[in-house]
Amino acid sequence: xxxxxxxxxxxxxxxxxxxxxxxxxxxxxxxxxxxxxxxxxxxxxxxxxxxxxxxxxxxxxxxxxxxxxxxxxxxxxxxxxxxxxxxxxxxxxxxxxxxxxxxxxxxxxxxxxxxxxxxxxxxxxxxxxxxxxxxxxxxxxxxxxxxxxxxxxxxxxxxxxxxxxxxxxxxxxxxxxxxxxxxxxxxxxxxxxxxxxxxxxxxxxxxxxxxxxxxxxxxxxxxxxxxxxxxxxxxxxxxxxxxxxxxxxxxxxxxxxxxxxxxxxxxxxxxxxxxxxxxxxxxxxxxxxxxxxxxxxxxxxxxxxxxxxxxxxxxxxxxxxxxxxxxxxxxxxxxxxxxxxxxxxxxxxxxxxxxxxxxxxxxxxxxxxxxxxxxxxxxxxxxxxxxxxxxxxxxxxxxxxxxxxxxxxxxxxxxxxxxxxxxxxxxxxxxxxxxxxxxxxxxxxxxxxxxxxxxxxxxxxxxxxxxxxxxxxxxxxxxxxxxxx
Numbered sequence: 493x494x495x496x497x498x499x500x501x502x503x504x505x506x507x508x509x510x511x512x513x514x515x516x517x518x519x520x521x522x523x524x525x526x527x528x529x530x531x532x533x534x535x536x537x538x539x540x541x542x543x544x545x546x547x548x549x550x551x552x553x554x555x556x557x558x559x560x561x562x563x564x565x566x567x568x569x570x571x572x573x574x575x576x577x578x579x580x581x582x583x584x585x586x587x588x589x590x591x592x593x594x595x596x597x598x599x600x601x602x603x604x605x606x607x608x609x610x611x612x613x614x615x616x617x618x619x620x621x622x623x624x625x626x627x628x629x630x631x632x633x634x635x636x637x638x639x640x641x642x643x644x645x646x647x648x649x650x651x652x653x654x655x656x657x658x659x660x661x662x663x664x665x666x667x668x669x670x671x672x673x674x675x676x677x678x679x680x681x682x683x684x685x686x687x688x689x690x691x692x693x694x695x696x697x698x699x700x701x702x703x704x705x706x707x708x709x710x711x712x713x714x715x716x717x718x719x720x721x722x723x724x725x726x727x728x729x730x731x732x733x734x735x736x737x738x739x740x741x742x743x744x745x746x747x748x749x750x751x752x753x754x755x756x757x758x759x760x761x762x763x764x765x766x767x768x769x770x771x772x773x774x775x776x777x778x779x780x781x782x783x784x785x786x787x788x789x790x791x792x793x794x795x796x797x798x799x800x801x802x803x804x805x806x807x808x809x810x811x812x813x814x815x816x817x818x819x820x821x822x823x824x825x826x827x828x829x830x831x832x833x834x835x836x837x838x839x840x841x842x843x844x845x846x847x848x849x850x851x852x853x854x855x856x857x858x859x860x861x862x863x864x865x866x867x868x869x870x871x872x873x874x875x876x877x878x879x880x881x882x883x884x885x886x887x888x889x890x891x892x893x894x895x896x897x898x899x900x901x902x903x904x905x906x907x908x909x910x911x912x913x914x915x916x917x918x919x920x921x922x923x924x925x926x927x928x929x930x931x932x933x934x935x936x937x938x939x940x941x942x943x944x945x946x947x948x949x950x951x952x953x954x955x956x957x958x959x960x961x962x963x964x965x966x967x968x969x970x971x972x973x974x975x976x977x
Contacts, residue, residue, distance in 0.1 A: 534569065536578040536870070536887050540596075541586070543868040549892040550588045551788045557586060559790075582889060593861060593892055600869065600876070600888040607761070609704050609729040614697040615640020616647065617757060618671075620664050621920050623686050629661045630654045630681055630688045632920040634757060635726075637704050641697045650923045654688050655679030674699050683921055706732055706758075709927040710739050712746050715942050721748040721821075722934065724926050725769075728761030728837040733768060733812045740772040740819040751821065752937050753841070754829040754926065756855055756918075760836025763864060763896070768812045770845050775820020777808040783844050784901075785864070785894040824849050827937040830909070831856030832917065836864070839904045840896060847899040853911040854937050860908035863892040913940070 544557055551557045562568040575581040579596065587594050597603040605611065615637035622629045633651040636642045654661060656670040657677050670676060680693040709724040721743040725736070743751070751773060767782050785804045786792060794800040810818050828842055830853055839858050845851050868889050871878030897903045913936055924931030929938055939946040 534572045535882060536885060537572040537575060537581050539868075539870040539882070539887075540578050540582050540889055541572065543874050543889055544582070544586045544891055546874065547788070547791070547866060547868065547891060547893045548586070548594075549788055549863060549894060550591055551790070553588045553590075554586050578887060587891070591892060593863060594865065594890065596887065596889045599886040600867065601886060603867065603888060603890070607729075608731055609706065609727060610701065611704070612699045612701050613637065613640065613704075614699055615642035615702065616697070618653075619920070620661070620667060623688070626686060627662065628654075628686075628688045630683070631656075631661060631667070631678075632923070634923070635708065635724075635926060637702060638708075640702055641700060645695050645697060647695065649925055650920075652681045652683055652688070652920075653678040654681035654690055705735065706761075707735050707739055709754075710742070711927045712743070712748060713929050713938065715750070715938055718750060718941065719746055719748040720750040720752060720938065720941055721746075722752045722754065722927055724754040726755075726758050728758070728763070728765040728769075730762045730765055730813065733762075733765055734814060734816060736765070736769060737772065737812055737816060737819055740821065744819045744821060748821065749823075750825070750827070750941050751823055752827040752829065752934060754934070755834050755838040755841065756829050756831045756933065757833050758830075758835075758838040759833060759859075760838055760861070763837055763840060764813055766837040766840045767806060767808070767844075768818060770841060771808045771810065771818050772820055773823055773826055773845065774808065774849060775810070775818065775822045777848055778810050779807050780848070781899045782806050782808050783840065783896045783898060785896055787894045791893075825852070826850070827852045827854060827940070829855050829933045829937065830858050830911070832859065832908075835859035836861045839909055842909055843902065843904050844896075844898045846902075852913065852937070852940065853909060854913040854940075855911050855915055855933055856917060857910055857914075858904070858908040860904055860906045862897070862903040863895045865890045866893045913937075 541557075544554070545551065545559070548554065548557060555561070556571070562571065572581065575585065582596055617634045617636070618631045619634055620629065621632050631653040633642075633647060633649055633653075635649050636647055655678070656667060658679070659666070659670060661667050675696065675698045677694050677696045680691045680695065681688050682691055683689075704726065706725055706727040706729050707723065708726050709722070711722045713720045713722060723739060753769075753773075763783075770782065771778075783806050785806075787795065787804075791800065792804075795802050795804055810820070812818060826845060826849060828851060830838060830842065834855075835858065839861060842851050842853055842858075843862075867876075868874040868891065869876045869878065870882035870885065870887070872880045895903060915933060915936060919932065922932060924934075927934070929935060936946060
């Protein structure tokens with residue numbers, strides 16, 4: 493256990509996995525601090541408070557994180573002891589009411605796997621659908637991971653289900669629980685107007701360990717003699733940056749003149765990957781400002797004074813993190829398909845490119861998240877490789893630590909980015925296939941490219957979709973990973 497740092501640790505190595513910022517090896521320095529003895533039997537609570545005190549973006553809005561909150565070890569220990577557990581402390585006292593995104597994980601190994609694109613899954617990506625004026629509900633398949641059990645069973649985008657293990661789907665929480673098992677049976681259904689009906693067919697799926705390649709679909713579409721590239725990208729995963737760059741090598745070789753990036757189901761991920769993707773789209777803005785970061789007052793002051801060696805600006809560049817040259821297209825406009833499940837790095841892509849090129853957002857309003865988070869481990873400097881790393885538990889926290897802004901000093905609005913072409917929620921009765929020129933959202937972008945835009949025609953029926961939470965499509969957010977040897 494660590495003594496309490498009332499001001500904060502001077503942090504941070506910034507080997508930034510998700511960053512729009514340069515990878516650096518920062519020297520850990522201590523800002524003025526007052527040391528207390530370790531509270532006994534409160535290891536996790538002690539770690540949570542200290543980590544939040546050091547890094548939390550909204551520290552100034554959380555009174556019990558104030559640097560002068562405690563004057564004695566006894567007062568600090570009594571405070572930690574007043575909570576039922578670390579979750580109670582974290583969620584009910586330290587995280588602010590307006591913070592929608594900070595979270596914790598009971599097992600950092602699972603969290604690390606998730607950030608790397610690894611998961612135990614059937615391969616289905618679903619949405620929960622309710623029918624207005626009816627008690628009928630069902631699940632609609634948004635996409636299927638290639639090579640997964642769902643793919644092998646022949647399930648595709650648009651496949652509908654009205655039962656799980658014979659249970660009707662009348663409660664989202666119950667559905668989550670039913671789908672969390674290692675194996676489950678889905679009842680296949682059809683939608684006729686506003687009536688959902690069973691086909692009598694079922695399919696049983698087992699969960700397997702998979703690594704999802706986020707580059708789900710790429711294609712080149714001819715539009716009145718012009719070559720249009722299409723990329724459906726499901727997550728900004730650092731380990732797939734080279735595959736992303738390879739896709740742009742193909743776009744480059746084929747001489748595409750327009751590009752559509754589909755991030756409608758992309759909850760975020762690596763900010764560094766987002767910056768590199770933006771450089772792949774452009775290429776003519778090397779060394780220009782891509783995004784800036786703002787930390788809490790203590791860390792920001794330490795950065796500006798030089799006590800923490802960190803660059804809080806990030807520029808377009810011409811290499812990915814492996815050192816490989818970026819395959820840039822030099823485009824002056826981009827079409828992005830984004831909606832209610834597009835968050836963080838997906839929104840950063842739009843927001844940070846807009847000062848430089850024309851970005852046409854087609855679809856629906858996005859989540860609204862300019863903040864990035866960091867994984868804090870129970871060690872002296874909150875890194876996994878840090879001194880006094882506590883191996884007695886796997887509990888980690890993922891608090892918001894910084895907010896990003898573009899070259900015009902604009903952040904993503906808290907209620908999300910409003911599309912240039914508003915289509916609203918997808919029509920589950922007419923989803924189409926991703927990458928097909930006739931798929932409604934892509935068709936709308938292609939109609940603009942062709943010079944013959946089609947007036948948006950949102951679904952006017954009574955079926956409305958609302959996204960079901962974990963274990964379906966998950967927001968990855970923007971994470972800032974750091975390592976300190």
